Amino acid sequence: MSLIHSLIDYLRGSKPKSASVARERLQVILAHEGGRGAPEYLPQLRQDLIAVLCKYVPVDPEQVKMHVGRHDGYDLLELDIVLPERAGNGH
Amino acid sequence: MATVVVVTSGKGGVGKTTSSASFATGLALRGHKTAVVDFDVGLRNLDLIMGCERRVVYDFINVIQGEATLRQALIKDKHTENLFVLPASQTRDKDALTEEGVGRVLDELKQEFDYIVCDSPAGIEKGALMALYYADAALVVTNPEVSSVRDSDRILGILQAKSKRAETGAEPVREHLLITRYSPRRVEIGEMLSVEDVQEILRVPLIGVIPESEMVLQASNSGDPVIHANGHDVAEAYRDVVSRFLGEERPMRFLDPDKKGFFKRLFGG
Numbered sequence: 375m376s377l378i379h380s381l382i383d384y385l386r387g388s389k390p391k392s393a394s395v396a397r398e399r400l401q402v403i404l405a406h407e408g409g410r411g412a413p414e415y416l417p418q419l420r421q422d423l424i425a426v427l428c429k430y431v432p433v434d435p436e437q438v439k440m441h442v443g444r445h446d447g448y449d450l451l452e453l454d455i456v457l458p459e460r461a462g463n464g465h
Numbered sequence: 466m467a468t469v470v471v472v473t474s475g476k477g478g479v480g481k482t483t484s485s486a487s488f489a490t491g492l493a494l495r496g497h498k499t500a501v502v503d504f505d506v507g508l509r510n511l512d513l514i515m516g517c518e519r520r521v522v523y524d525f526i527n528v529i530q531g532e533a534t535l536r537q538a539l540i541k542d543k544h545t546e547n548l549f550v551l552p553a554s555q556t557r558d559k560d561a562l563t564e565e566g567v568g569r570v571l572d573e574l575k576q577e578f579d580y581i582v583c584d585s586p587a588g589i590e591k592g593a594l595m596a597l598y599y600a601d602a603a604l605v606v607t608n609p610e611v612s613s614v615r616d617s618d619r620i621l622g623i624l625q626a627k628s629k630r631a632e633t634g635a636e637p638v639r640e641h642l643l644i645t646r647y648s649p650r651r652v653e654i655g656e657m658l659s660v661e662d663v664q665e666i667l668r669v670p671l672i673g674v675i676p677e678s679e680m681v682l683q684a685s686n687s688g689d690p691v692i693h694a695n696g697h698d699v700a701e702a703y704r705d706v707v708s709r710f711l712g713e714e715r716p717m718r719f720l721d722p723d724k725k726g727f728f729k730r731l732f733g734g
Binding site (some may be wrong): 392399 | 626654658659
């Protein structure tokens with residue numbers, strides 16, 4: 375996106391472009407679905423994890439992010455779970 | 466050694482048959498003996514796009530079941546030397562496509578042809594799985610649109626897990642990304658995923674970008690593969706795809722909007 379376009383967008387007060395929304399949505403959903411090369415059990419594991427978590431704390435499924443990748447020659451399973459804010463005594 | 470190329474996508478309506486017809490025609494125009502095979506059993510359409518629908522006597526399933534020879538079923542293209550069409554059956558069931566039967570017919574085709582282009586049906590059912598099973602190379606046809614990109618990701622996963630090459634641990638299927646129905650103007654104004662966006666998400670080498678064009682409908686109306694539309698961007702783009710597939714260097718073209726309307730767009734918004 376060129377500077378001129380950004381400027382025009384700014385002057386018009388336009389919303390984020392739909393193409394960038396599409397790109398972000400795709401990146402999120404494909405990461406959730408495991409993507410290629412990821413183990414086939416990933417979507418099921420994610421669901422099971424959410425079910426277990428929900429037994430203890432009401433998590434928002436959208437706030438459970440799972441990613442399989444490689445790091446320094448190891449297969450790495452990354453889990454990123456945002457716990458809900460505790461109601462009540464200010465934690 | 467003959468090469469089997471599957472044209473696949475997962476999603477329907479993205480341009481698999483259009484691309485199969487033009488890619489196969491392009492290979493034949495370059496002097497390679499080429500057969501293009503319709504795997505869409507029950508919904509035969511390649512014959513229409515190739516303009517040979519009135520010459521279909523026997524089909525792929527007839528050959529698999531031994532009711533006709535390959536020679537009887539293959540239709541020689543009217544305009545292009547070295548090009549033959551093997552139509553799908555319009556009446557049979559997809560289950561007639563057995564792994565053994567498809568393998569046998571493809572082996573026989575390999576004796577006679579340099580390239581066998583398999584036009585896959587949409588979806589990830591039997592017909593699509595059979596179309597990609599024996600592939601040496603794949604053209605993954607993708608529109609710059611969310612559902613098409615997601616389905617392409619899925620079909621790439623299947624190529625990497627369920628093709629014969631994957632199952633036998635052979636050299637993996639050579640994957641090529643073919644982006645179709647691309648509109649540089651809409652990309653420029655942020656309404657369409659760009660080539661870079663799609664490539665970054667799918668991470669497959671790009672073999673070409675086919676611009677959105679009215680010529681595609683005109684070509685299908687008349688039953689002439691669009692690669693014959695000399696002088697039109699879309700035909701040139703398909704010729705480039707064929708050249709790149711054959712290992713030649715070709716710069717990507719038709720990625721920028723027509724410069725004519727630029728100032729009008731800038732000021733006339």
